[in-house]
Structures are given as structure tokens and as C-alpha cells.
Amino acid sequence: MDKIKIHALRCGQVRTTKYLPFNPDNKALMTVAGFLVPQKDWAWSPVYCYYIEHLNGKVLIDTAWSRRMSPDGVEDKKAEIRELGFMLYTLNQGYTPKGEAIDEQLDALGVKTSELDYVVLTHLDCDHACGLHQVADAKRIIVSEDEMKYANTRTPKNIMRYKKRWWKDVPISQFAFNGHEGPFYESFDLFGDGSIQLIHIPGHCAGLVCVKITGKDGKFVLLTSDGAYSHKNWIDLVLPGIHADRKKQLESLEWIREMSMNSNCVESLLTHDPNVKPHIVELDV
Ligand SMILES: [Zn+2]
Numbered sequence: 001m002d003k004i005k006i007h008a009l010r011c012g013q014v015r016t017t018k019y020l021p022f023n024p025d026n027k028a029l030m031t032v033a034g035f036l037v038p039q040k041d042w043a044w045s046p047v048y049c050y051y052i053e054h055l056n057g058k059v060l061i062d063t064a065w066s067r068r069m070s071p072d073g074v075e076d077k078k079a080e081i082r083e084l085g086f087m088l089y090t091l092n093q094g095y096t097p098k099g100e101a102i103d104e105q106l107d108a109l110g111v112k113t114s115e116l117d118y119v120v121l122t123h124l125d126c127d128h129a130c131g132l133h134q135v136a137d138a139k140r141i142i143v144s145e146d147e148m149k150y151a152n153t154r155t156p157k158n159i160m161r162y163k164k165r166w167w168k169d170v171p172i173s174q175f176a177f178n179g180h181e182g183p184f185y186e187s188f189d190l191f192g193d194g195s196i197q198l199i200h201i202p203g204h205c206a207g208l209v210c211v212k213i214t215g216k217d218g219k220f221v222l223l224t225s226d227g228a229y230s231h232k233n234w235i236d237l238v239l240p241g242i243h244a245d246r247k248k249q250l251e252s253l254e255w256i257r258e259m260s261m262n263s264n265c266v267e268s269l270l271t272h273d274p275n276v277k278p279h280i281v282e283l284d285v
Pocket residue numbers: 125127128226271272
């Protein structure tokens with residue numbers, strides 16, 4: 001194989017207020033979360049996972065929703081509340097059409113979850129981590145130390161945001177940043193050859209990582225997870241609504257902007273961008 005292939009896999013939908021992706025006026029968390037927000041100001045967005053076929057191994061980025069939230073492939077309020085808890089359900093709802101859960105998407109590509117060399121969790125929010133049990137037999141599942149520490153810090157906000165049961169029975173390893181890429185000069189080199197860098201972009205949460213995949217001649221693809229929700233965020237520097245640290249969120253967004261506009265950047269892809277369609281990006285190696 002002389003190519004790195006990056007598959008953009010659509011894994012269901014998430015519904016939030018319009019203030020979650022774009023919150024330029026820094027509206028209060030209650031508003032971002034939907035309290036007294038009229039129906040017309042809510043919208044559905046996709047949830048994407050990325051599967052990377054690489055010379056060094058098979059890598060999955062994020063796991064999206066659990067099939068348990070929509071057993072029949074349609075919205076199921078009771079099942080969603082069971083998985084998310086009532087408070088988190090009021091902030092975001094989600095479902096996964098049949099065939100779009102992460103294990104179902106991989107199966108359609110002929111990839112067994114047990115063949116995955118790495119599952120990288122960019123962070124531990126529900127729409128990235130509650131599908132974890134569907135790929136639990138992967139060889140290695142990793143998340144940054146910063147994110148696990150943050151998720152285990154039981155502030156009222158985090159108790160609502162993170163449910164330990166999503167990863168309780170899954171063998172997750174934590175990695176410490178050991179490189180110096182990114183807005184805070186903190187990164188982790190997945191294969192030790194610089195081809196896949198997990199770059200710390202805190203703000204949305206404490207341990208969020210962006211994935212930078214580099215091919216021949218320095219051409220790269222950026223997977224920015226929830227560092228932004230669409231290109232509009234980084235083009236106009238409009239901050240999203242959920243944050244652990246708004247100042248760091250802005251510094252991370254400025255870095256995403258700079259990297260996305262770099263002439264070597266082939267694509268800058270997000271998790272919830274309505275403009276992204278399922279497709280494959282290839283990098284020469
Ligand atoms: Zn998300």
C-alpha cells in the first residue's frame with residue numbers, strides 16, 4: 001500500500017441548540033444547553049468517525065453513539081435517557097440509522113473491530129465515546145491523561161457531561177504528551193515516525209486532541225474533532241458554546257485556522273460539520 005486512506009464515516013446525528021456550534025456572544029451554559037430555547041433554534045448535525053488505513057496499522061478516531069441509544073435506528077427517547085441520563089439528554093439528543101453505528105460501518109468496509117491497532121478517543125464526550133463498547137476488542141484504546149483526569153473531576157458540570165459507565169468495562173490506556181506540536185506545544189506521536197500526531201487542543205474540554213496525518217512531501221489532513229464545528233468557526237474565529245476554558249479554546253481555534261489555511265493541508269475535517277459528506281481522502285506515502 002502506497003497510500004494512507006482516511007475514511008470519513010457518518011455515524012448518526014446529534015441535535016443541539018444553534019448556540020452549541022456558534023456562540024460568539026458567550027451566552028450562558030443554560031442557553032447553550034437549551035433552557036428556554038425555542039424549537040426553531042435547534043438543529044441536527046452529523047456525527048463523524050474517521051478510519052485510517054495506514055502502513056503501520058489500522059486506526060479508528062472516535063466511536064460516536066452507542067447502538068443502545070437507538071436500537072431500531074430511529075429516535076428513541078427512553079433509550080437515549082437511559083444511555084445519557086436525563087440532563088445530558090436535554091442538552092443533546094442523538095440517534096444512529098441502521099448501518100451507521102461504528103462497528104456496522106467498519107463491517108461494511110470488511111474491517112473487524114478486533115483488527116483495529118488503535119482506537120483513539122479525541123475526548124470523552126458522549127457523541128465520541130459512548131459507542132466505545134462496540135469496538136472494545138480493538139488491540140489498543142487510548143485517550144490523553146489530561147482528558148481522563150478532567151472527566152474524573154466530578155464537578156456538577158462534569159457529572160452531567162461524562163458517564164464513567166461508557167468506558168468502565170473497556171481497557172483504555174492513557175497517554176502523556178511527549179512531543180511539542182500544536183498551540184500548547186504538546187503532542188503524542190502515535191507510530192513514532194511523525195505520520196500520525198495527536199495534538200493537544202484544549203478548550204472544549206481539558207484533554208481534547210486533534211489528529212494530524214502526514215504523508216509524502218509534508219501534505220497533511222487535520223481531524224479537528226470538536227475544536228470547531230464547521231469551517232465558519234475558524235474562518236471567522238467564532239467560538240463554539242461548550243468549553244472548559246474559553247481562552248484556551250480560542251488559542252486552539254487560532255491554531256486550527258493557521259493549520260487549515262496552510263498550503264500543505266489537504267483537508268481540515270471536523271466531527272459535526274453538516275458540509276462534510278462520507279468520503280475517502282488519500283495521502284501519498
Ligand atoms: Zn462532539
